[in-house]
Amino acid sequence: MGLKKYLKEKGMLVEEALDTFLPRETEMPATLHKAMRYSMMAGGKRIRPVLCIASCEAAGGRMEDVMPVACALEMIHTYSLIHDDLPAMDNDDLRRGRPTNHKVFGEAVAILAGDALLTLAFRVMTDMSHKSAVTPNIILDVINDMSWAAGSFGMVGGQVVDMESEGREIDLPTLEYLHTHKTGALLLASIKSGAKIGGGTVEQIEALTRYGECLGLAFQIADDILDIEGSQEEIGKDVGSDLEKKKATYPSILGMAVSKERALELMNMAIDSLNDFDEKAEPLRKIAKYVVERRT
């Protein structure tokens, strides 16, 4: 199956599952639930859930067992976007080509919709425990990974350092810290949680972790490149918005040529870490290529 078809099919299954996990818009408080759904059902590539599912299947597991975790990842990702877009943070009016959550629902509801989505992520992962074939200890382990990845030593920590770096000259180690935390941690958690729910061996989990680390960094470098070279249609926000905000990026520190080289190198390292996996890991190999080659 081609990657495009794979992404589309899995993405649709994720959206169906999200629809069942999210509260109805008619349930009280309706405004809050509308706001949650507005951002959750706004499209996007569902890259974290798809990575989670692909990693689970690569390790020999079943998609239905991992779906709650896949959806939890998308909820955490979406809450972080809602909060990042707020006036007090990045102050963005557009996200995926649509008005941002606070533009539609106001700041207060946007903050609370983010809070509720983060909380729902943990509910969904624990709701699953009654129906799932996965052991309680594995579920607890996955929730633990997820909370490290999303918290002050992961995504939220990265966001703080990102804000503190704006308009300042930062060095490569700070930039790598920023990205491995702000974006990389949750991408890595997507892969690791999939591997664990999928019943992967210690070696498989380690190999997939290596894959996730390389992919996460490659993804961010490619994103920085896309911000400079992409079209508004492709990225759904204003082109050059990083430049405008004087955000440090890989191209601004390493130059465009070296950045592209580094992204390709990381892509190959990601793919190589899957050498001991069979054809069930093929989607992960293709995703690594896709993430980097969409623009470089």
Place this chain on the structure above:
Amino acid sequence: MGLKKYLKEKGMLVEEALDTFLPRETEMPATLHKAMRYSMMAGGKRIRPVLCIASCEAAGGRMEDVMPVACALEMIHTYSLIHDDLPAMDNDDLRRGRPTNHKVFGEAVAILAGDALLTLAFRVMTDMSHKSAVTPNIILDVINDMSWAAGSFGMVGGQVVDMESEGREIDLPTLEYLHTHKTGALLLASIKSGAKIGGGTVEQIEALTRYGECLGLAFQIADDILDIEGSQEEIGKDVGSDLEKKKATYPSILGMAVSKERALELMNMAIDSLNDFDEKAEPLRKIAKYVVERRT
């Protein structure tokens, strides 16, 4: 032991535990961790953790087993205060007599400190699974309760309805919805999680749940009364701030006399639900009295 001494002793043990669970201020990103500690270590009665511990001990459990959950409750409570105080929400400058988080660290860091505390709550509950005598299934069940209580069908939902009600006439059912969600849900989760971690029987968990429901509502009515009759020193915020914001309260809907009567009635119902418990439930009985009688 008198209640005052009990609250002080347990409160101090909770603060010691919080200190070990919270990231050091020196750990990167320092600003974020300082902001988290600023609000977490700002005093307060630690009523949720103490209720959780008291409920665990009433059910025959040990404090050390429940401490991570007790601290998680305080993290969730504190994150909600930080977000509620934001300019986009209640826009409060003072909390427990000190400048609010965003007044000290700025709005962006305050939002993220709240996010990180909520996330840390779930980490702390899953970190415990390796050391604890409590079974993984009970831990998952408690996390599930907690995420219902904190999310859009609990605390966050209550906050939205609270905001939507400001300056409007609301009826008693809406006011009760508001309070059972905004404050009651997490108080109830404190009691229930303690009972479950403490190894309570089904009957014990049910009785403690009844206790928690009555206590939660009594607590809120008493709070409304305190806002009108208390001194600034006692409540750590401006007296009459609810009145000023035209917030609906029990006294404003039912009148002061009926409100006080209702609070006392709920207090007695709470205490009665503990009839089958021995002297280990004494702190819970005293807390119910204290919550209501501090002002009425």
